[in-house]
Amino acid sequence: MTLLDCLRVALTALKANLLRSILTTLGIVIGVASVIILVAVGTGASSEVDRQINALGTNTLIVSSGDRRMGGRSSGAGSDRPLAEADMVAIRDKVSGVVAISGQLNGSGPVVYGNANWTTNLSGIHAEFNAVKDWPVASGRELTPSDIRSNAKVAMIGVTVAKQLFGENDPIGAMIRVKNVPFQVVGVLAAKGQSGVGRDQDDTVLMPMSTARGRIVGRSQVQNDQIGMIHVKIDPQISLVDAQEDIENLLRQRRPPLPGGEDSFSVRNLAEFMKARNEVLNTLSYLLAATSVISLVVGGIGIMNIMLVSVTERTREIGLRMAVGGKGRDIMRQFLVEAVTLCLFGGLIGIAIGVGAAALVALYAQWPVVVSPSVIALAMAAAAATGVFFGYFPARRASQLNPIDALRSE
Amino acid sequence: MEAHSKPEGVAQRPLIVADGLVKTYRMGAEVVKALDGVSLTIAEGEFVAIMGPSGSGKSTMMNLIGALDVPTTGTLAIDGRDIGALDSDELADLRNRSIGFVFQQFNLLPRTTALRQVMLPMLYAHPKPENPEELARHRLEQVGLGDRLNHHPRQLSGGQQQRVAIARALVNNPKILLADEPTGALDSKTSDEIMRLFTTLNAGGITVVLVTHEPDIAEWASRRVLFKDGHIVEDVRHAHRGVADRGMVSAAQRGSEAAE
Numbered sequence: 001m002t003l004l005d006c007l008r009v010a011l012t013a014l015k016a017n018l019l020r021s022i023l024t025t026l027g028i029v030i031g032v033a034s035v036i037i038l039v040a041v042g043t044g045a046s047s048e049v050d051r052q053i054n055a056l057g058t059n060t061l062i063v064s065s066g067d068r069r070m071g072g073r074s075s076g077a078g079s080d081r082p083l084a085e086a087d088m089v090a091i092r093d094k095v096s097g098v099v100a101i102s103g104q105l106n107g108s109g110p111v112v113y114g115n116a117n118w119t120t121n122l123s124g125i126h127a128e129f130n131a132v133k134d135w136p137v138a139s140g141r142e143l144t145p146s147d148i149r150s151n152a153k154v155a156m157i158g159v160t161v162a163k164q165l166f167g168e169n170d171p172i173g174a175m176i177r178v179k180n181v182p183f184q185v186v187g188v189l190a191a192k193g194q195s196g197v198g199r200d201q202d203d204t205v206l207m208p209m210s211t212a213r214g215r216i217v218g219r220s221q222v223q224n225d226q227i228g229m230i231h232v233k234i235d236p237q238i239s240l241v242d243a244q245e246d247i248e249n250l251l252r253q254r255r256p257p258l259p260g261g262e263d264s265f266s267v268r269n270l271a272e273f274m275k276a277r278n279e280v281l282n283t284l285s286y287l288l289a290a291t292s293v294i295s296l297v298v299g300g301i302g303i304m305n306i307m308l309v310s311v312t313e314r315t316r317e318i319g320l321r322m323a324v325g326g327k328g329r330d331i332m333r334q335f336l337v338e339a340v341t342l343c344l345f346g347g348l349i350g351i352a353i354g355v356g357a358a359a360l361v362a363l364y365a366q367w368p369v370v371v372s373p374s375v376i377a378l379a380m381a382a383a384a385a386t387g388v389f390f391g392y393f394p395a396r397r398a399s400q401l402n403p404i405d406a407l408r409s410e
Numbered sequence: 411m412e413a414h415s416k417p418e419g420v421a422q423r424p425l426i427v428a429d430g431l432v433k434t435y436r437m438g439a440e441v442v443k444a445l446d447g448v449s450l451t452i453a454e455g456e457f458v459a460i461m462g463p464s465g466s467g468k469s470t471m472m473n474l475i476g477a478l479d480v481p482t483t484g485t486l487a488i489d490g491r492d493i494g495a496l497d498s499d500e501l502a503d504l505r506n507r508s509i510g511f512v513f514q515q516f517n518l519l520p521r522t523t524a525l526r527q528v529m530l531p532m533l534y535a536h537p538k539p540e541n542p543e544e545l546a547r548h549r550l551e552q553v554g555l556g557d558r559l560n561h562h563p564r565q566l567s568g569g570q571q572q573r574v575a576i577a578r579a580l581v582n583n584p585k586i587l588l589a590d591e592p593t594g595a596l597d598s599k600t601s602d603e604i605m606r607l608f609t610t611l612n613a614g615g616i617t618v619v620l621v622t623h624e625p626d627i628a629e630w631a632s633r634r635v636l637f638k639d640g641h642i643v644e645d646v647r648h649a650h651r652g653v654a655d656r657g658m659v660s661a662a663q664r665g666s667e668a669a670e
Binding site: 005322403 | 473476478479498499502503505506507511513517519520521522530531533534535578582
């Protein structure tokens with residue numbers, strides 16, 4: 001009996017109980033659809049994470065003072081000692097492989113231009129900031145070392161701020177007031193989009209560190225050499241982990257540990273931070289994968305159940321086929337083909353639903369979704385494997401029937 | 411040898427040779443002897459009716475002749491093959507090649523056209539015939555159903571269904587046509603038509619083994635073998651009804667052809 005013959009018999013049998021066949025495949029439909037959605041969204045998500053990691057700069061370290069970790073509690077003398085200019089200089093001079101370095105001192109406040117005003121993030125930075133963050137200006141110029149040295153009242157603004165204050169007009173050269181201090185806009189930053197945690201990175205005004213220290217963060221809180229956090233860009237040829245260790249060793253010498261022996265600073269590797277986020281996504285993927293495996297198993301059991309019913313209903317037919325010369329393996333193949341056909345039928349419906357749902361996710365969640373042909377092949381293979389696995393037992397039972405008993409059954 | 415001394419030209423080669431057949435079944439703790447030392451030779455071209463009340467062993471004998479089962483002891487050769495020495499795949503091949511089955515309940519597949527029903531045994535044939543559809547059509551024409559090729563069983567009368575089953579039994583050119591109560595589900599007029607068809611086929615050379623409990627039907631055969639309690643108690647040859655009827659059959663066939 002050829003496969004084509006088996007397929008013809010299978011289709012006849014399945015058509016005879018069309019509703020039953022459709023209901024039976026529901027588990028497979030759900031399983032395959034969730035495989036498609038899972039892989040489509042998962043692939044899209046990891047490519048999005050990759051993009052974000054690249055946007056952050058894969059070879060960037062962030063040094064911050066350790067007091068942040070204490071969650072607002074005062075942890076004794078020295079614990080809230082911020083990082084200073086001297087720390088940055090030490091890192092630049094003593095750690096090998098530093099290609100660019102900049103502090104970033106953050107605050108926030110209103111920015112006014114004419115009648116327009118906007119409350120935004122305000123940051124003091126050093127001249128290499130754009131290089132460290134891979135964040136060039138779209139128009140105008142970056143801040144120069146001399147701007148920093150001279151406490152110049154100049155600023156780069158993000159595109160969100162530019163739009164809020166200037167609309168369609170060119171901001172370059174305009175005078176804005178930041179916390180009532182006039183600044184000249186010298187550059188507009190390239191659009192950067194959302195950060196990994198969903199913050200609008202373009203909603204910012206960047207100014208020289210020296211200028212920011214005096215005016216942006218309330219004077220009383222600011223030590224005169226404070227620089228907030230330090231961004232360090234490391235030569236890609238050099239191991240980021242080694243560089244991280246060098247910085248930690250250096251800062252341990254410069255800064256006394258907290259009571260309890262903990263470091264009074266932390267060095268974070270942004271790529272690792274994003275990888276951790278990626279792991280959350282992976283966990284989500286595992287959950288979806290478990291869902292699809294479970295529904296394939298449940299669907300498979302449904303297939304097995306209905307195939308057993310079918311074998312029982314068609315005992316006489318099996319007997320007849322054996323009487324006219326059908327061998328055990330012919331009967332076995334016939335029922336296996338029927339089970340696999342049922343599963344592939346469910347698989348096709350599942351793929352249609354899965355692709356549709358993935359498209360909806362892409363449309364409404366603005367989440368990049370990738371449905372690749374290999375995923376569809378994988379889903380069909382999973383459906384076929386389910387058919388073979390769960391069809392085997394009923395098919396074997398059919399093939400082992402005694403032809404005499406089978407012919408005589410009612 | 412001895413065959414020469416036997417009456418009425420049984421010089422034909424023996425097709426079914428049973429020697430000391432014993433078949434026992436285990437029913438719980440009890441062992442039932444369905445056949446108890448049966449020896450029987452059926453030659454090529456014979457038309458044999460196997461008779462007997464239920465429990466006599468005739469169904470068991472039919473299962474063995476049909477190569478659906480193997481004897482407990484004794485030997486049974488069908489078309490030269492000792493079925494006790496065959497495995498289940500070889501038995502299936504033997505059934506496929508040498509035996510055509512006709513059942514009381516027709517055993518047609520539902521939702522399947524007459525043509526496909528008749529093609530069924532060819533699905534399992536080795537080597538496969540090159541033109542199965544044509545062979546099947548030819549057999550359906552032979553049983554008078556040339557105009558019912560694409561009918562489903564539900565659209566056919568009982569007699570027509572049995573004719574489809576007979577066409578199916580014939581399609582692989584078997585040596586033996588094995589019919590188990592073939593008229594049990596038919597009225598007497600249709601029964602006669604079916605038995606006439608068997609007679610015609612037998613005249614064409616095929617060996618017919620008919621299992622029945624109806625003496626009327628057995629009369630169509632040229633030899634009656636009566637089973638009782640697992641033994642053969644009677645084995646008689648006689649002029650079968652078909653001989654007397656044959657002229658009538660062809661007359662009837664000519665008549666129906668003329669009508670069309």
